[in-house]
Amino acid sequence: xxxxxxxxxxxxxxxxxxxxxxxxxxxxxxxxxxxxxxxxxxxxxxxxxxxxxxxxxxxxxxxxxxxxxxxxxxxxxxxxxxxxxxxxxxxxxxxxxxxxxxxxxxxxxxxxxxxxxxxxxxxxxxxxxxxxxxxxxxxxxxxxxxxxxxxxxxxxxxxxxxxxxxxxxxxxxxxxxxxxxxxxxxxxxxxxxxxxxxxx
Amino acid sequence: xxxxxxxxxxxxxxxxxxxxxxxxxxxxxxxxxxxxxxxxxxxxxxxxxxxxxxxxxxxxxxxxxxxxxxxxxxxxxxxxxxxxxxxxxxxxxxxxxxxxxxxxxxxxxxxxxxxxxxxxxxxxxxxxxxxxxxxxxxxxxxxxxxxxxxxxxxxxxxxxxxxxxxxxxxxxxxxxxxxxxxxxxxxxxxxxxxxxxxxxxxxxxxxxxxxxxxxxxxxxxxxxxxxxxxxxxxxxxxxxxxxxxxxxxxxxxxxxxxxxxxxxxxxxxxxxxxxxxxxxxxxxxxxxxxxxxxxxxxxxxxxxxxxxxxxxxxxxxxxxxxxxxxxxxxxxxxxxxxxxxxxxxxxxxxxxxxxxxxxxxxxxxxxxxxxxxxxxxxxxxxxxxxxxxxxxxxxxxxxxxxxxxxxxxxxxxxxxxxxx
Numbered sequence: 185x186x187x188x189x190x191x192x193x194x195x196x197x198x199x200x201x202x203x204x205x206x207x208x209x210x211x212x213x214x215x216x217x218x219x220x221x222x223x224x225x226x227x228x229x230x231x232x233x234x235x236x237x238x239x240x241x242x243x244x245x246x247x248x249x250x251x252x253x254x255x256x257x258x259x260x261x262x263x264x265x266x267x268x269x270x271x272x273x274x275x276x277x278x279x280x281x282x283x284x285x286x287x288x289x290x291x292x293x294x295x296x297x298x299x300x301x302x303x304x305x306x307x308x309x310x311x312x313x314x315x316x317x318x319x320x321x322x323x324x325x326x327x328x329x330x331x332x333x334x335x336x337x338x339x340x341x342x343x344x345x346x347x348x349x350x351x352x353x354x355x356x357x358x359x360x361x362x363x364x365x366x367x368x369x370x371x372x373x374x375x376x377x378x379x380x381x382x383x384x
Numbered sequence: 385x386x387x388x389x390x391x392x393x394x395x396x397x398x399x400x401x402x403x404x405x406x407x408x409x410x411x412x413x414x415x416x417x418x419x420x421x422x423x424x425x426x427x428x429x430x431x432x433x434x435x436x437x438x439x440x441x442x443x444x445x446x447x448x449x450x451x452x453x454x455x456x457x458x459x460x461x462x463x464x465x466x467x468x469x470x471x472x473x474x475x476x477x478x479x480x481x482x483x484x485x486x487x488x489x490x491x492x493x494x495x496x497x498x499x500x501x502x503x504x505x506x507x508x509x510x511x512x513x514x515x516x517x518x519x520x521x522x523x524x525x526x527x528x529x530x531x532x533x534x535x536x537x538x539x540x541x542x543x544x545x546x547x548x549x550x551x552x553x554x555x556x557x558x559x560x561x562x563x564x565x566x567x568x569x570x571x572x573x574x575x576x577x578x579x580x581x582x583x584x585x586x587x588x589x590x591x592x593x594x595x596x597x598x599x600x601x602x603x604x605x606x607x608x609x610x611x612x613x614x615x616x617x618x619x620x621x622x623x624x625x626x627x628x629x630x631x632x633x634x635x636x637x638x639x640x641x642x643x644x645x646x647x648x649x650x651x652x653x654x655x656x657x658x659x660x661x662x663x664x665x666x667x668x669x670x671x672x673x674x675x676x677x678x679x680x681x682x683x684x685x686x687x688x689x690x691x692x693x694x695x696x697x698x699x700x701x702x703x704x705x706x707x708x709x710x711x712x713x714x715x716x717x718x719x720x721x722x723x724x725x726x727x728x729x730x731x732x733x734x735x736x737x738x739x740x741x742x743x744x745x746x747x748x749x750x751x752x753x754x755x756x757x758x759x760x761x762x763x764x765x766x767x768x769x770x771x772x773x774x775x776x777x778x779x780x781x782x783x784x785x786x787x788x789x790x791x792x793x794x795x796x797x798x799x800x801x802x803x804x
Contacts, residue, residue, distance in 0.1 A: 258484070
């Protein structure tokens with residue numbers, strides 16, 4: 185009995201150590217790369233609602249999000265790259281938009297390096313969904329005749345550039361959808377895509 | 385005459401120019417002063433922001449989160465009361481990007497005006513790489529989903545926990561030991577996992593009189609993580625979650641170990657305690673499955689857990705010279721009644737479009753070896769979200785006990801919960 189117990193405990197110890205060592209050394213070390221805010225928007229939308237309501241990206245400061253997302257990595261079983269991408273998105277959402285008025289938005293489609301569809305599918309789709317009806321509760325429905333697309337281009341561009349909270353929505357859309365790398369022309373292009381695809 | 389006129393014109397012109405230049409110069413000086421002042425102000429703001437940024441860019445960060453809730457219940461079987469006030473502060477402290485300490489306390493008031501304090505969890509977590517975090521300490525059991533991720537009041541869609549997923553149910557609560565957690569890609573799918581080894585549960589037993597005979601039965605599997613391991617054998621288990629596509633998560637859980645009887649009572653938990661001299665080891669096995677599917681404003685959830693206590697290696701013996709005076713049962717039981725604790729729930733939540741209202745329907749059931757404790761619970765709820773993390777819930781809860789001897793206990797429950 186004692187021998188059996190000794191062998192069992194040793195086997196258990198060796199197995200545990202083997203698991204720990206393999207998990208530690210057979211997978212890549214912590215990456216130093218910065219997060220990708222555009223991917224982070226998608227991951228944020230896909231993962232946070234698995235357990236709780238989506239919280240406003242502008243609710244916490246950059247430093248607060250830093251620790252919060254680290255905690256959420258543990259809770260939700262996220263990968264390290266998920267943590268960095270989501271953090272980049274949330275911190276970008278806190279970055280104040282340049283004070284641009286509707287009139288001063290100078291748009292040159294020729295300067296947009298991305299198609300409207302590419303912008304939508306890389307950034308907007310996270311919250312607005314592939315069908316434009318909203319990926320989670322509170323996101324406005326683009327396909328409704330009296331929905332957001334009933335507004336004129338100038339107002340919508342201003343909202344996209346500066347950030348906007350729809351009535352009844354639990355949280356605000358961050359400036360440039362949380363992807364500060366998008367230019368005004370990119371936003372104009374994606375607006376065109378949304379009108380073509382979703383407007384009734 | 386003309387010379388005099390010319391001189392006069394020159395003087396007047398000079399006077400006019402002087403009169404115009406002097407105020408302009410004074411105005412320019414004022415403008416310069418104002419601009420200098422503005423630059424100084426901006427410089428001080430920049431300095432302050434730089435200092436703030438420098439403070440934030442430290443190796444260690446501190447963060448306090450948590451949740452609190454207050455509850456009002458109007459049960460059919462008793463008086464309406466403000467029956468619960470709870471605060472659960474959570475402290476996170478991280479060092480760089482590879483270490484996080486996290487702990488949660490739970491403080492709540494009691495029926496007699498006292499306060500209960502519990503350490504929900506406290507663990508040090510090392511992020512070994514992008515896919516593995518090693519945690520040691522006391523942690524929430526990774527078996528299933530409700531206990532580890534859904535029980536906080538601002539997350540739980542209903543006021544109560546589902547039947548069997550609270551304290552004393554079928555779902556393991558916490559564990560003390562070592563845990564590996566993380567996620568990894570699985571082809572086009574995502575996967576997450578948690579595996580642990582810990583001290584495992586203990587058992588509470590009770591001596592009951594059945595007709596003329598006395599029986600010793602396992603009353604409860606006590607799964608609060610403890611800092612001792614009476615059976616000397618570690619328990620291990622975990623959960624694997626698969627996400628075939630965003631919106632759907634399917635999880636399977638299992639745990640295995642040994643447990644011994646550490647508490648025994650005569651006539652149930654409220655009876656006198658019996659001092660245990662020796663006890664056998666009992667098999668401890670848990671299996672479970674859970675799912676979550678979200679589609680637009682609709683969310684469906686379900687979970688099933690079965691905890692089984694198998695036959696013991698030997699019976700239980702009490703100290704015969706230390707039995708309560710009014711105890712008439714034997715001091716030794718060769719056989720102990722064991723069994724299964726099973727619990728499940730299904731839940732649907734629908735957020736009404738363009739409003740802050742959410743409708744919740746949940747049905748759940750607990751089955752134990754003791755018929756008097758088995759019940760089903762159905763909940764119909766209407767939630768109002770002041771914010772994503774501030775919710776007031778109105779529930780009508782129907783609780784049906786299987787045993788005809790137990791009174792059903794329907795109740796109206798109202799809860800205000802805030803996650804911070």
